[in-house]
Amino acid sequence: MNMIDDTGSKETSATRGAYLTLRDMILTGKLPAGEKLKIEQLRGLLNTGASPVREALSLLTSDMLVERIDQRGFRAAPANKANFEEILALRCTLEDLALRQSIASANAAWEERLVLTHHRMKKSTTLGTALFEEAHKTFHMALLANSGSPMLERFCAQLYDLNIRYRYLAASSSTYQSRDISSEHEDILEAAVQHDADRASASLLNHYRRTGDFLSRGMDA
Amino acid sequence: MNMIDDTGSKETSATRGAYLTLRDMILTGKLPAGEKLKIEQLRGLLNTGASPVREALSLLTSDMLVERIDQRGFRAAPANKANFEEILALRCTLEDLALRQSIASANAAWEERLVLTHHRMKKSTTLGTALFEEAHKTFHMALLANSGSPMLERFCAQLYDLNIRYRYLAASSSTYQSRDISSEHEDILEAAVQHDADRASASLLNHYRRTGDFLSRGMDA
């Protein structure tokens, strides 16, 4: 078979490709919350077979981005204000914990990584939103990456992604980047590097809550 | 096709059946930690096609019971002391939170459910370990079921299952049921019904930590 696709070279596997594409489509709202995800339709969209699509959807179930109902298929996870606020609250609890643990066992390698990822994030602001989005997540995950608890980090990463989705949902409504997010990030970085757990945590949670309040206002139910 | 199987009536779906069977086999150690899970082999074991097996394994990934490595298949999640202690610590944090939230918004229906599930758990001790295992989980989840945070409850349920696995791993080594677990459960129940969050939480965490210490001792690495 001629394995030529417009994205350039060969992907890892059809399943992984489908997983990444579908994930992105759900996060960015191209597949609206609650929408029925028909295999046949997606099979066409991703031009691949039913098996990879099905498997990708099963994997997205882990991420709580897709719901699976036995014998009647898949749908994009619903979104509503209550769910958003639950995510925000959980995120604050878990990231606070992970950040404090990370600081408690701080070391040079971790601190250097923080500085590095922060630098890259700053640079990426000029390179388009998709790249900034990527770098932003990398920075935030780096903050938690020294907690010594991979599962906790996994939960945080999951919640981070779920939150992105709500950012996209509210993105259209009003002026988002009005706040000085850049200085908020610098606060967090500085406090973390100085091992000031209380200040770092306070800055981080403040960062989330501000965005949260903003998004909450822009949601109906 | 003649759809007659020894379990009695028709299952929901091959995928769901495979999911439940594999999950049970991993939790009880019939599929050892770290073991390579070959599709062909499982296909034989569950006598079903490759698609349901694959999909079941993908779903088990959500539960952190199976690891998936792109292009080189699946394996049962590894188990080791560090992982066990991580689970224990996370469980203590998250269940503490969920229990306190549940008590904070306590109501008659929730309390009655606690009493009921506790009663059933006590009764089930005579009915074999599998049924007790089931009832035990139901009781513990009922304690958290009023937290108002479905995701938090989901995380707790996940961690609960992961913990079961370590119980089975250590089960053979020594006398497990020597402790008076029954009275520990009664403590928790009583405190919860009386809305004494501090005492309920302390009893619950004590319950987990005792078992945890016990299991820890019986593990090598």
Added chain:
DNA sequence: ATGTCAATAAATATCGATATTTTTGAAAGA
């Protein structure tokens, strides 16, 4: 109008076969 039921349409779930990739193992070269 409204609810029920059967026939039809649509979608999901599953199978069996094949293509693709990784692993294995043995021969050749250093």
Added chain:
DNA sequence: TCTTTCAAAAATATCGATATTTATTGACAT
């Protein structure tokens, strides 16, 4: 003896077709 290489074997991943289940529609009775 230890690598390295390459072909055979094994396992994974994927496709296309089919069986099974759920959803829809319209006739018919209430």
